[in-house]
Amino acid sequence: MAKVKTTFFCQNCGAQYAKWQGQCNSCKQWNTIAEEVIEKPEKSSWKSSESKTKRVSKPLKINEIDVSEDARLNSLDKEFNRVLGGGIVPGSLTLLGGEPGIGKSTLLLQISLKLPYKTLYVSGEESQKQIKMRAERINPNNSNCYILTETKTQNIFKQISELEPDIVIIDSIQTLHSDYIESSAGSISQIKECTTELIKFAKETATPVILIGHITKDGHIAGPKILEHMVDTVLQFEGDRNHVFRILRANKNRFGSTNELGIYEMQGSGLREVSNPSELLISKKDEELSGNAIAATLEGMRPLMIEVQALVSTAVYGTPQRSATGFNAKRLNMLLAVLEKRAGFRLGAKDVFLNITGGINVDDPAIDLAVIAAILSSNEDEALQNDFCFAAEVGLSGEIRPIQRVEQRILEAEKLGFATIVVSKYNKLSLRNLKIKVQLISKIEDLVDLIV
Ligand code: TYD
């Protein structure tokens, strides 16, 4: 073996140093630099078969390039296909990140079990029995899915060349280990080397590879940032573990838009695709309750009707409390100040609590109007009609501002049977023959007149 070489890597950002130091120059984190043994291999462990690599690249005119043979593989999971931009691209590398226990292994195992192709699911985290037990909860009959528990890339490639799968899933990249590098599994140099070997394999054989990646406590995928540059697609699986909804979104996608979003519900028997999320997020009740308002928001490109709940009560202690779940607390304070100044509501001595139901977080400014409506409704203790919904941003001078894609939201509200949607007067609307009534308002006083 050649001489052992060591280098120092920042475990946070992947910067490389010749000697140890306390702080990383590039990301300014302390105590993140660690020594790792690297042993540059002469060859990578994926040994391509001769027939497939005797291909010399030469320039082609762009309109002569044939794309038809690269038809995407249909995963039979509508949400997954949608996020990927229409299916799995042959030869692509996809990285799926998410918090521990959110359901990454469940999602990919479930997709492997559904796929109509020969699938190899490599797990470095669970035994074959454990995976079988999990598979039985989901969908026990698929003879096309092979399970391998292995962490050494050399052995994985040996099995791959015997089995010749159509698609390979790796759970997780942090458990992989290549013989050519001596540092431990999960270290930066191992992750880089294993990913390089997998990319080589994927591109040469046109086999798609999906990797699971762990994330660090601040939400980034563990390992070097370069990992995200190396792969074609980075997916993020998120949600509140105590709630049933899981959202799959693309942070990077070389083959599609990053605006699409997939929604799943975690059940006892795996993840269920949710094709109409709005119906689940709005609680069905016969009684009209005060403090509830429905907002027509957008998550990515998908319209989503969300229920906002507010509770306004006289403060028991000296300082009134303001708290918001799923909504920015600073924005809540701003909206309360607008209500106070522009509409004359004295909320200074009241506690205000705000909650977005379903455990989701909303950044869309179009939810402002529903927040104000919920607060007013709770303050007056008068229920809003439950076939009302709202979609507009509220400005500092109490003006009701237009929002993007208002027509898409109106159509979604109509589809779900709402009778009235309140939007800004300044939106340009060209919809005709609507069943839903579109109420246009321009300032916050109009809203007060409308609902109080
Ligand atoms: P898992 O896929 O192991 O998470 P990850 O790989 O992201 O760490 O899923 C973990 C949770 O999902 C686990 O706490 C139990 C739950 N779960 C269900 O509720 N229903 C199911 O059918 C399965 C398989 C898991």
Ligand code: MG
């Ligand atoms: Mg897992």
